[in-house]
Amino acid sequence: MQNIQSYITEHKERFLNEIIELLKIPSISADSAYKNDVLKTANVVKTSLEKAGCDTVEICETDGFPIIYGEKTIDPNLPTVLVYGHYDVQPPDPINLWDSPPFEPVIKKTELHPEGAIFARGACDDKGQMYMHVKALEFMTVNNELPCNVKFMIEGEEEVGSANLATFVKNNQEKLKNDVILISDTGMIANDVPSITTGLRGLSYVEVEVTGPNRDLHSGLYGGAVANPINILTKMIASLHDENNHITIPGFYDKVENLSDAERAEMAKAPFSLENYKKALNIEAVYGETGYSTNERNSIRPTLDVNGIWGGYTGEGAKTVIASKAYAKISMRLVPNQNWEEITELFQKHFESIAPNAVKVKVTPHHGGQGYVTPINSIGYQAASKAYQQTFGKIPIPQRSGGSIPIVSLFEQELKSKTILMGFGLDSDAIHSPNEHFGVWNYLKGIETIPYFYKYFTALNK
Amino acid sequence: MQNIQSYITEHKERFLNEIIELLKIPSISADSAYKNDVLKTANVVKTSLEKAGCDTVEICETDGFPIIYGEKTIDPNLPTVLVYGHYDVQPPDPINLWDSPPFEPVIKKTELHPEGAIFARGACDDKGQMYMHVKALEFMTVNNELPCNVKFMIEGEEEVGSANLATFVKNNQEKLKNDVILISDTGMIANDVPSITTGLRGLSYVEVEVTGPNRDLHSGLYGGAVANPINILTKMIASLHDENNHITIPGFYDKVENLSDAERAEMAKAPFSLENYKKALNIEAVYGETGYSTNERNSIRPTLDVNGIWGGYTGEGAKTVIASKAYAKISMRLVPNQNWEEITELFQKHFESIAPNAVKVKVTPHHGGQGYVTPINSIGYQAASKAYQQTFGKIPIPQRSGGSIPIVSLFEQELKSKTILMGFGLDSDAIHSPNEHFGVWNYLKGIETIPYFYKYFTALNK
Numbered sequence: 009m010q011n012i013q014s015y016i017t018e019h020k021e022r023f024l025n026e027i028i029e030l031l032k033i034p035s036i037s038a039d040s041a042y043k044n045d046v047l048k049t050a051n052v053v054k055t056s057l058e059k060a061g062c063d064t065v066e067i068c069e070t071d072g073f074p075i076i077y078g079e080k081t082i083d084p085n086l087p088t089v090l091v092y093g094h095y096d097v098q099p100p101d102p103i104n105l106w107d108s109p110p111f112e113p114v115i116k117k118t119e120l121h122p123e124g125a126i127f128a129r130g131a132c133d134d135k136g137q138m139y140m141h142v143k144a145l146e147f148m149t150v151n152n153e154l155p156c157n158v159k160f161m162i163e164g165e166e167e168v169g170s171a172n173l174a175t176f177v178k179n180n181q182e183k184l185k186n187d188v189i190l191i192s193d194t195g196m197i198a199n200d201v202p203s204i205t206t207g208l209r210g211l212s213y214v215e216v217e218v219t220g221p222n223r224d225l226h227s228g229l230y231g232g233a234v235a236n237p238i239n240i241l242t243k244m245i246a247s248l249h250d251e252n253n254h255i256t257i258p259g260f261y262d263k264v265e266n267l268s269d270a271e272r273a274e275m276a277k278a279p280f281s282l283e284n285y286k287k288a289l290n291i292e293a294v295y296g297e298t299g300y301s302t303n304e305r306n307s308i309r310p311t312l313d314v315n316g317i318w319g320g321y322t323g324e325g326a327k328t329v330i331a332s333k334a335y336a337k338i339s340m341r342l343v344p345n346q347n348w349e350e351i352t353e354l355f356q357k358h359f360e361s362i363a364p365n366a367v368k369v370k371v372t373p374h375h376g377g378q379g380y381v382t383p384i385n386s387i388g389y390q391a392a393s394k395a396y397q398q399t400f401g402k403i404p405i406p407q408r409s410g411g412s413i414p415i416v417s418l419f420e421q422e423l424k425s426k427t428i429l430m431g432f433g434l435d436s437d438a439i440h441s442p443n444e445h446f447g448v449w450n451y452l453k454g455i456e457t458i459p460y461f462y463k464y465f466t467a468l469n470k
Numbered sequence: 471m472q473n474i475q476s477y478i479t480e481h482k483e484r485f486l487n488e489i490i491e492l493l494k495i496p497s498i499s500a501d502s503a504y505k506n507d508v509l510k511t512a513n514v515v516k517t518s519l520e521k522a523g524c525d526t527v528e529i530c531e532t533d534g535f536p537i538i539y540g541e542k543t544i545d546p547n548l549p550t551v552l553v554y555g556h557y558d559v560q561p562p563d564p565i566n567l568w569d570s571p572p573f574e575p576v577i578k579k580t581e582l583h584p585e586g587a588i589f590a591r592g593a594c595d596d597k598g599q600m601y602m603h604v605k606a607l608e609f610m611t612v613n614n615e616l617p618c619n620v621k622f623m624i625e626g627e628e629e630v631g632s633a634n635l636a637t638f639v640k641n642n643q644e645k646l647k648n649d650v651i652l653i654s655d656t657g658m659i660a661n662d663v664p665s666i667t668t669g670l671r672g673l674s675y676v677e678v679e680v681t682g683p684n685r686d687l688h689s690g691l692y693g694g695a696v697a698n699p700i701n702i703l704t705k706m707i708a709s710l711h712d713e714n715n716h717i718t719i720p721g722f723y724d725k726v727e728n729l730s731d732a733e734r735a736e737m738a739k740a741p742f743s744l745e746n747y748k749k750a751l752n753i754e755a756v757y758g759e760t761g762y763s764t765n766e767r768n769s770i771r772p773t774l775d776v777n778g779i780w781g782g783y784t785g786e787g788a789k790t791v792i793a794s795k796a797y798a799k800i801s802m803r804l805v806p807n808q809n810w811e812e813i814t815e816l817f818q819k820h821f822e823s824i825a826p827n828a829v830k831v832k833v834t835p836h837h838g839g840q841g842y843v844t845p846i847n848s849i850g851y852q853a854a855s856k857a858y859q860q861t862f863g864k865i866p867i868p869q870r871s872g873g874s875i876p877i878v879s880l881f882e883q884e885l886k887s888k889t890i891l892m893g894f895g896l897d898s899d900a901i902h903s904p905n906e907h908f909g910v911w912n913y914l915k916g917i918e919t920i921p922y923f924y925k926y927f928t929a930l931n932k
Contacts, residue, residue, distance in 0.1 A: 038787030099789055102686070168787050195691075209690060213788045222752035224564070224903040228671060228873030229657075231803050232773035233764045235757035238798075239707065239776050246708035249701070290684035295697035295828035302695045311694035314701050315791050320778035321799060325500030325630050326675050326836045327561055328801055328874075329777050329902050336700075337783060339790055341693050366757035374788045411690030412790075440688040440791050 009459060015147050016452050023455065024115070024126070024448065026056070027139050030095075031113045031128040035135075037073060037096035037168045046164050049095045050074050053142075053162050060142045061149030062160065070172035073164030077183070080149065081157045087469045088157040089462060090186035090425070092415070093138030093193065094166035097130035098440050105442035120199070120436055121447040132446035133439035137192035137432060138162060140451060144458035153459055155466040159186060166193075169213070169375025170415050177415075177422045188388040188465060189419050192454060194409055194431030199449065201279060202400040204392055205429035207307065207408035208416055210342030210379035212352045213315075216359060217370040218244070218334045224320075225330040235366035237334040238319045244362055244369075245336060248312055252298035255312050255340075257358045263345040267308055275303060278405055288436065306410035311341040337374075341410060348376035348414075377414015380427070387468045388428040395430075395460035399453060430454075430461065471921055477609050478914050485917065486577070486588070486910065488518070489601050492557075493575040493590040497597075499535060499558035499630045508626050511557045512536050515604075515624050522604045523611030524622065532634035535626030539645070542611065543619045549931045550619040551924060552648035552887070554877070555600030555655065556628035559592035560902050567904035582661070582898055583909040594908035595901035599654035599894060600624060602913060606920035615921055617928040621648060628655075631675070631837025632877050639877075639884045650850040650927060651881050654916060656871055656893030661911065663741055664862040666854055667891035669769065669870035670878055672804030672841035674814045675777075678821060679832040680706070680796045686782075687792040697828035699796040700781045706824055706831075707798060710774055714760035717774050717802075719820045725807040729770055737765060740867055750898065768872035773803040799836075803872060810838035810876075839876015842889070849930045850890040857892075857922035861915060892916075892923065 016023070035049035036042040050067060053076045057065045062078035073096065081088075100110035108114045113128035126136065141160070148154035161184065163173050177184060194205040220237035221230070250256050267275075280303055286294065296305035305311075319334030321327035340355065342348055356371040363369040382389060384406045396404040409429075416427045432454040438444045478485070497511035498504040512529060515538045519527045524540035535558065543550075562572035570576045575590035588598065603622070610616035623646065625635050639646060656667040682699035683692070712718050729737075742765055748756065758767035767773075781796030783789035802817065804810055818833040825831040844851060846868045858866040871891075878889045894916040900906045 038789065039785065098791075099783065099785060099787075101783060101785060101789070105685070167789075211690070211790070213790070215788075220753065223567070223900060223905075225751075226873065226902040227773075227775045227777060227801055228673070228803055229871070229897055230768055231775045231801075231872060232771055233756055233758050233768035233872075234751060234753065235755075236775045238779050239711070239774075240757075242704040242707040242776065242779070243711075245701065245704040249705075289687075289696060291682065291696065291828060292830075293697075293826070293828045294695055295702075295826060296695050306692055306695040309694055311689075313689045313693045313698045313792055314704065314782065315689060315789055316782035316784045316793070317700050317704070317796065318780045318784040320776065321561065321563060322778045322780040322797075323501065323561060323563065325561075326677075326799060326801070327500065327563075327629075327777060327902070328673070328675070329560075330775055331778070332567075334779065335784075337788060339689055339693075339788070341690055364755070364757060366753060366755045368754075409691065410693060410695075411688065435691055438685060440789070441686040443685075 009153055009463065011151060012147060012456055012459060015151065016456055020452065023143055027136055028113045028126065030135050030139060031130055032111055034111045035096045035164065036099050037165050038099050046073050046096055050076055050164055053095050056142050057160055060146040068176060070176060072172045075173065075176050076160065076162040078160040079158065080154065082154060086156040087187040087466055088159060088185065089465065090159045090161060090184060090189045091141045092189055092191045093141065093162045094134045094164065095138065095162055096164040096167050097135065098167050100129045102442060107443055115448065120434060121449065123449045125445040125447045127443055127445040129444050131444055132433040132437040133444065134166065134193045136446040136451055137454065140192060140454035141458060143455045148459050148462065155462050159184065171375060173415055174418055177418060181422060184423055186423065186425055187469065189425055189427040190430065190461065191413065191427055192430050192432060193413055194411065194429045195433040195435055196431055197279065197405060197407065198434065202396045202402055202404040203407040204389065204404045205409045205431055206382050206384055206406040207344065208380045209410050209412050210346055210348045210377055211339060211412040211414060212342060212348045212355065212376040213339040213374040214352060214355060215372045215374055216336050216338060219332060219368040221332055224332050227328040227330045230330055234330060235364060236330050237367055238331055240364060240367050241319065241334040241336060244359065245314060247362060253296055255310065257354050259354050260351065264310060264343055265345050272304065276301065278303065278407060307408040308343055310343050310346060313339055315339050341412065342379050344379040344381050346379060348378055352376055377412055378417035380416045382426055382428065386426055388426050388465065391461050391465035391468055392428045392430055394464045395457050398460045399457040471615055471925065473613060474609060474918055474921060477613065478918055482914065485605055489598055490575045490588065492597050492601060493592055494573055496573045497558045497626065498561050499627050500561050508535050508558055512538055512626055515557050518604050519622055522608040530638060532638060534634045537635065537638050538622065538624040540622040541620065542616065544616060548618040549649040549928055550621060550647065551927065552621045552623060552646060552651045553603045554651055554653045555603065555624045556596045556626065557600065557624055558626040558629050559597065560629050562591045564904060569905055577910065582896060583911065585911045587907040587909045589905055589907040591906055593906055594895040594899040595906065596628065596655045598908040598913055599916065602654060602916035603920060605917045610921050610924065617924050621646065633837060635877055636880055639880060643884060646885055648885065648887055649931065651887055651889040652892060652923065653875065653889055654892050654894060655875055656873065656891045657895040657897055658893055659741065659867060659869065660896065664858045664864055664866040665869040666851065666866045667871045667893055668844050668846055668868040669806065670842045671872050671874050672808055672810045672839055673801060673874040673876060674804060674810045674817065674838040675801040675836040676814060676817060677834045677836055678798050678800060681794060681830040683794055686794050689790040689792045692792055696792060697826060698792050699829055700793055702826060702829050703796040703798060706821065707776060709824060715758055717772065719816050721816050722813065726772060726805055727807050734766065738763065740765065740869060769870040770805055772805050772808060775801055777801050803874060804841050806841040806843050808841060810840055814838055839874055840879035842878045844888055844890065848888055850888050850927065853923050853927035853930055854890045854892055856926040857919050860922045861919040
């Protein structure tokens with residue numbers, strides 16, 4: 009595959025323009041106001057797969073947003089790679105913290121991206137990384153370098169819990185049959201420290217509502233005599249962690265796998281500077297569960313974070329009111345063996361049990377997913393490792409990620425195949441944050457590396 | 471004053487139409503978007519005072535919204551009554567909980583207001599109650615029943631802390647010279663249980679900001695390893711009350727007056743049904759400081775309430791984010807002898823001291839005011855008591871209110887005169903809440919009672 013680099017150099021401009029056009033469409037799946045934009049994005053993805061060389065591409069309707077399915081079969085006896093990605097993006101809030109509009113992509117140089125990075129919501133998560141696979145397919149088909157069969161499944165509800173993907177996968181097991189699943193929706197340690205994600209955390213996302221009096225009250229006339237739902241909510245949330253930042257929900261840790269000292273020692277070898285970490289976030293100190301390192305806290309340990317809280321008067325100036333209701337969005341990151349439905353139930357039971365009888369509490373589960381671990385001795389992992397060695401000139405480090413891609417465990421369960429997470433983004437790319445970006449070098453490096461995965465995976469299967 | 475009732479009957483329609491017109495203007499002082507409406511309201515008040523018979527009315531500019539000052543002097547040797555009120559209103563949020571638009575007044579019957587009540591923001595607090603004094607003046611001037619001199623001072627910043635009133639009062643002590651200050655900005659126990667407010671709580675209102683990482687973060691990649699400002703804020707707020715709902719700020723209670731058992735026994739005589747109280751608010755149980763009754767908790771004891779809280783993602787759906795910042799608006803109701811500036815300082819020191827070094831904390835004082843108590847043996851109180859006896863046929867009950875009118879203590883300090891709080895609203899009138907209203911009967915009863923106060927106050931001063 010000598011010509012991959014020259015092909016990329018030759019088509020670099022077009023590769024960039026195509027992803028920029030895709031990023032201009034605000035495909036925010038969480039906000040119904042953007043429904044048409046999400047649907048428009050689905051069509052653009054369909055067309056791009058057809059142009060890239062798929063034999064057939066379908067828009068598969070679901071109860072939510074459609075799933076784009078495409079395939080190219082060159083020989084039924086050859087292995088099949090199933091590529092998964094998503095075309096929906098996170099909401100851009102808080103919008104005022106963006107240096108440029110989230111849906112007007114611009115390329116700017118950064119310290120970590122001297123060749124420039126594309127700034128836009130979805131640049132890295134996941135439009136940019138998903139589109140690397142489309143362009144890699146284009147290269148392989150145009151140059152007759154596709155060594156096996158390929159299937160694409162690109163969904164539009166990943167950022168809202170992939171509610172309808174499960175049904176689709178369950179109902180299309182034959183169609184989706186594959187030998188390995190390939191996903192680029194994670195990151196790597198650094199451009200000169202390639203890594204492959206071997207573990208993911210599970211997720212349980214809930215919304216809570218605390219109701220006090222039946223209407224907003226004057227805080228002078230009622231203050232001190234009536235339960236203030238905001239004060240109560242803060243007490244309830246605060247009580248979910250003890251003084252060691254252990255989560256206090258009964259049974260929460262029962263199934264948490266405890267890594268051996270050897271495994272923890274292996275993890276500790278990954279290059280990490282606490283000083284740089286704190287500097288990058290501008291914090292005086294890190295904060296987390298007693299007895300664990302920062303890299304353990306955000307990967308092998310479960311967490312409970314409030315993702316949003318609101319209640320009462322939040323406008324300009326002052327309003328002396330006791331709100332009738334207070335709300336919070338709370339998510340728990342889970343580790344392998346913790347069952348997200350079980351944890352959601354434990355949370356609900358516990359949260360309702362700690363509410364004083366002066367308030368009413370409602371817990372609404374949003375969505376969730378199981379954690380996942382992939383063995384580094386699998387053919388898929390070995391093929392990926394060789395691909396990185398080819399294009400990065402280094403052996404990638406296997407890494408546990410704190411993030412969650414719930415559908416990975418679903419795939420294993422329903423399709424009986426392992427997933428390889430070839431992520432080319434960096435932690436500092438600010439996914440889910442203002443000024444999300446994706447390095448131009450990383451985008452092109454991904455397009456360069458992916459075809460080698462196909463090559464080695466096919467070879468290792470012979 | 472036999473003709474007061476017939477005068478009211480004759481002009482009832484007009485009295486109602488005039489207040490309804492005033493209520494149509496959204497004079498929300500807290501929100502700069504309504505600046506012009508606040509100014510427009512000031513002009514309407516000026517005109518109404520001129521029509522009601524004031525010799526002179528001025529619009530006195532301040533650094534904020536203007537103060538309307540009017541006066542009618544019939545004889546320098548006669549006593550002078552200074553009427554205070556405010557023409558600004560609270561924000562109407564949450565707007566969706568109003569049964570009718572807050573600035574499109576409608577008259578509807580309620581269980582407690584069989585003769586109908588005016589539903590609109592400001593109907594009771596304080597446009598409706600302020601306007602009773604304008605109409606009472608009209609009656610007295612038209613019918614030559616004004617027995618003494620009268621001054622009006624109507625401000626437009628009461629709902630945002632009367633920031634500029636203090637300066638105005640300090641700079642106009644001669645102009646504002648008076649023998650008693652009359653205010654209708656409080657309530658009474660019930661239409662058949664008239665009461666006069668003899669005590670008010672002070673107020674300290676602050677806003678807090680907790681900053682964690684310098685940007686919003688992905689809760690999967692950073693969750694568990696970095697201080698989440700929302701979780702931290704909930705811990706900090708929760709710690710401000712102990713298990714007995716005592717406030718934990720060091721020194722907070724040092725100057726709180728402790729009422730004698732006799733005084734508490736006297737208070738306990740006020741008619742009160744805990745069952746009806748809970749029923750009216752649809753709560754299973756009340757909630758407050760151990761060792762005190764509901765009526766004590768909301769009047770003679772200080773409190774700390776969160777009036778608003780916000781941070782992270784509060785939109786539709788789910789966003790797995792760790793916010794960079796979390797905010798809360800917190801107000802403390804204070805009792806006589808507690809100094810609000812001192813308490814604000816204690817709060818700030820304490821709140822900063824309990825913040826873990828993984829976050830930064832900013833405390834911004836909004837505004838405040840001292841508590842107040844008026845003696846029931848004063849001429850002013852006696853005159854008010856006799857006025858109520860005349861129009862209600864009952865001796866009014868002296869009552870401590872949990873609310874705050876910070877400027878009352880300012881008046882005493884600067885103008886050396888006592889304030890009489892003749893409030894005609896009911897707790898259930900939902901001031902500061904959706905569906906604020908003011909009984910038509912109460913409005914007219916106020917207009918009927920006020921002239922008797924002038925009569926008896928002048929007589930008792932002879």
